Amino acid sequence: MKLQFFLRSPSHQTLTVTLESTQSLTLRQLKSSLLPNPQSLSSFYFTLNGKPLSDSTLLPNPQISHLSTLFLLPRVFGGGGDGGATGAESRDCYLKMYAVKKPDKVDPNERRLGKWLNCALSNEPLREPCVIDKLGNIFNKEALVEALLGKKLPKEFRHVKGLKDMINVKLSMIPGKQSDAADGATFQCPITGLEFNGKYKFFALRNCGHVVSAKALKEVKSSACLVCHKEFVESDKMVINGSEEEMAALRERMEEEKSKIVKEKKKRGIDVVDGKKDCGKLEGNEKLENGKKLNNGGVKKFRATDVAPANATKEVYASLFTSSKKSDFKETFTCRSLPLGRN
Template structure:
């Protein structure tokens, strides 16, 4: 039983082949309904079980058996189930004319091998759905430093609840997310009917058949073909400059992910080294300030009780002024000049009297 099935939840069901739009279905863990009961709700009651068996559910390209219990099927809440029809094959029934396409043959093979995952659906699910929740992508979207694409709202919610899966634990906060701007295909702006995206320059569809880069500097998503044909060091949309390290391959290969992970570790090591250096310099400056304040307090006489002689209250400090200690009949300025240096002037001071520059005698 999925851990989130502790109470009623919703799942999404749609069927592009039958023209059934995306619908929300409430599921309760108390009932023992199977996927067969869920499938029957979309067809007339008069339809026989034999004809009903020619339809099946898939989740992320993986076929699901009709006898599977919904509450025990490990289907996450708000997941999208696709209702598909089986392509019946055989011999002598007029079903094979020799003119079928390779796609039709693959569909028949998928029926004979229901445990096999359809690679096309698996690929589409990876590029059109959030990597964390498997929900259809919707704005705003973000990518991490390894090229995984998410719905920002879903990822932020998982960060706040601290329930990110192990493979996404490298995401610590907003600084590890890069907001991307996906270009919608006209006529497919409704996320419930399956939103599709494309490269705004080349027009190639964002479906996994072509490689795409997300530019870290501006967030625009462009196909590799567009960046190769129009060689430029600035974004082809907003003209903001970018470097090679700013290009993040979306859903890249194992080699590309390994390269991105190595780059991420290098950036992390540099950041830690910078922080350690900053802390070290900060402690050194603080130590110098402490020693200077200690020396000043020693010279001002606060350690020897001179603060009390100057009429300063406990806990306060005051600089020593010779004029305040002048005798009754003495000139304060003349008396102070004995203990302090002369005022700033162009004359040099003698070694015998600092307050008496050359030219005054």
């Protein structure tokens, strides 16, 4: 019975070897018939099903079945300088190296989707009502108001002081999508149909709150909202999740608006310090008393005697609003500050 098997050479050529039942040879002899250079015989070896075979293996052999395939592969010799251990390293070096946990790599697509599909504060899926701040960050309104009331806003959102710093926005839902869907964008541009997923630039219009893509505003030249047809100006366009340069421009605009408000309040006689009103101060040293200005530079204090009824004793009327004078009390050896007539 003939033994026929296939031989795969290092050059990826397949040879067919047939042995008669009366023939016998070793793998080394078979290797020498394939390699003309005798010095290279030790540089190659045979494998069968991923297992190396000894050069002394005799053919035919029960391990090598009919029509099986032998692979002739080159040996890989080590020789130092290959990054192996030198014996100089201690075990602690390896323990310390693997003890330091490297941060997991974040898929940039996942990060982008999370920024556009989730609330910037709670990281929950966006659901109406939604708002943006004056820097273009988008939030679930309920989460932002709760954090504002509980004074739990992170440092990066401390510029949000109240409802006046929130802009209500109206997102257009993709038909058939749910607000908590986890398989991609759930909102779109109501004009072009572009998905609200970070691949395209979107603007929110401050005057009406509608969110439309930059492509829609570019293609359709209009000074009115393309959804509700309400007029708007260029300053009403607020970019959502803009780049660093765009956020820097929005921050500069926010500071300008803040300083403008402060100047207007000062003109009306309200001094604003760190966002708090002090109605008792006016520009210069002028004060108001019953609609008239005082030039003495001081603040006139409220006195109950100035508004006492005509038939009332001023001292008695004033005692309703002030505590008793210290002169009305005296100390005894058993108790201090007892009023006269009670000791």
